[in-house]
Amino acid sequence: MRQKKHTALGISLFIFACIGVLALGCWLWPDKGIRIGELELKWPKLSEILETPTDTLAVGSEGSAIGIIDEPIDSAELMSAEPVVVAEPAKPVAVAPIKPVEEITLEPSDTVLEPVTRLTHLAAALEKADSVPVRVVYYGDSQIEGDRMTMTIRRALQALYGGGGVGLLPLHQTISSRTIIQNLKLSDITQSTGDGPQRYMAFGPMSARRENKIYGPMGQCAVLDDSLKAGSEHALWTAYAQKRKNTESYFNRVRVFASPTIDVNVHKATKSKDESQKSNSVYILPDSTTAVTIALNGEGDVYGICLESDHGVMVDNVPMRGCAGTIFTSINSRELRDYYQATNTKLIILQFGGNVVPYTHTTKQVNTYIGRVRNQIRYLKQLAGECDFVFVGPSDMVDKSGSDIHTHPAVPAIDKGLKQLCDEEGVLYFSLYNAMGGSGSMQAWKTRGWAGSDLIHFTRQGADKAGEMLAEWLVEHLTINDE
Secondary structure: OOOOOOOHHHHHHHHHHHHHHHHHHHHHOOOOOEEEOOEEEOOOOHHHHHOOOOOEOOOOOOOOOOOOOOOOOOOHHHHOOOOOOOOOOOOOOOOOOOOOHHHOOOOOOOOOOOOOOOOHHHHHHHOOOOOOOEEEEEEEOHHHHHHOOHHHHHHHHHHHHOOOOOEEEOOOOOOOOOOEEEEEEEOOEEOOOOOOOEEEEOOOOHHHOOOOOOOOOOOEEEEEOOOOOOOOOEEEEEEEEOOOOOHHHOEEEEEEEEOOOOEEEEOOOEEOOOOOOOOOEEEEEEEEEOEEEEEEEOOEEEEEEEEEOOOOEEEEEEEOOOOOOOOHHHOOHHHHHHHHHHOOEEEEEEEOOHHHHHHOOEHHHHHHHHHHHHHHHHHHHHHHOOOEEEEEOOOOOEEOOOOOOEEOOHHHHHHHHHHHHHHHHOOEEEOHHHHHOOOOHHHHHHHOOOEOOOOOOEOHHHHHHHHHHHHHHHHHHHHOOOO
16 A cells, blocks of 8 residues: 655644644633533633733843743752743834832731831840850851851851850751861761762752651751661761861850650760750760760651850851742741740841742732742741841842843842831841842952852852841841830
8 A cells, every 4th residue: 555645735734723623622612611520621711822921020121021930939949940941032022011120019918017127136135145045047048058158147246245156057968068077977988968868858859848847947857767778877977167266166065956766975975954955955065175976876857966055146057059938837837946945046037039030020920929938937936936037138140141141130129029028027138139239239249259150159258248248237236226
């Protein structure tokens, strides 16, 4: 039998016929769909297929329509996703009217508090810090990884109010720190940064989540379980200071946050007899200790290890790579509340927003993100009790999608929205974007060696500069008069 040949005309007619049938289905199909038993069949309308996004933020002076990503904005998977491709139009296209940043308004809040001007709770606690140590917890995205920025804040506060130690650390450090060196052995085998025990995290890839939401105060935990990682039920953890000339290098207390099924032995330490610390174990070391070794045996979770002092102020560095700061409600409330109470936490710093910038193109998306952040702040406030809050907004970031390099239009929009949100929720706001110099400042910082080649992240010198500006601002709001 001779095979029938398909001509170009025949193929074209077939394709157009298929498109016509699909379009006819869009037109004739009922809006509510068709139900067959428990099965519901729906068909998209032509308006949904052909509709273009509106209310687009300005991109440069001319602007262009950009695709919208509405959902998950808080995952490392999103950060590694393929970038939105903006096709060059063959002819000029009409773009919906652009709403300037000045006109962006948030959806009304059901509760509006008086704007705060002072770190009242922290200031009061620091007056007694000689006998009752005070905690600051600094959550942030990759801008604070490796103790960047946090280190500068810690040194400034410890220089003024005393204290020592770096605060909270994970069992397995996957990113090197500027202040502390950690080593983890599982059954005498040293673990590389890419290895280590099974970890669960409230942020990052969805595959790292756990159903019970028990992640601990860092939003991550390491699981010692031979069935998940051979030899992990016999762990040996050591930590020592990078340099012995700074306040965080010296400590005399260790807290281990772990399951009661794990036997903890802190070398050369005495376990505290304070039964009030039910959520953790406190171990007493000689004054001016700079290194510690801890053996952990048994099956269970390790939520973190604190190196601290018995007086002054401690500042925890809790980086969450790829996070937008909208994951706290997915962490068990008891875990967070117990930690804040046990450590006398009087200030929580949240530094987020940068990870949503590349995927934010409309004012609706800005409002959606601000609404999610509002929920997180209210959740943490309920858990932390008498505690001050500071939100650090995103730094300047560059948009390279067009022919020129300029500040991403979402940065000032998100910055403005976060400032208004913080005023409404009784939270102090530090605009890192404005402190840097506003629009185009990241390029200026790169010229001075303060920003990386990606024009998104700081260099070490840049992180130090940003940390110094924030530290000065914090101290100012500790000493400012209530009037």
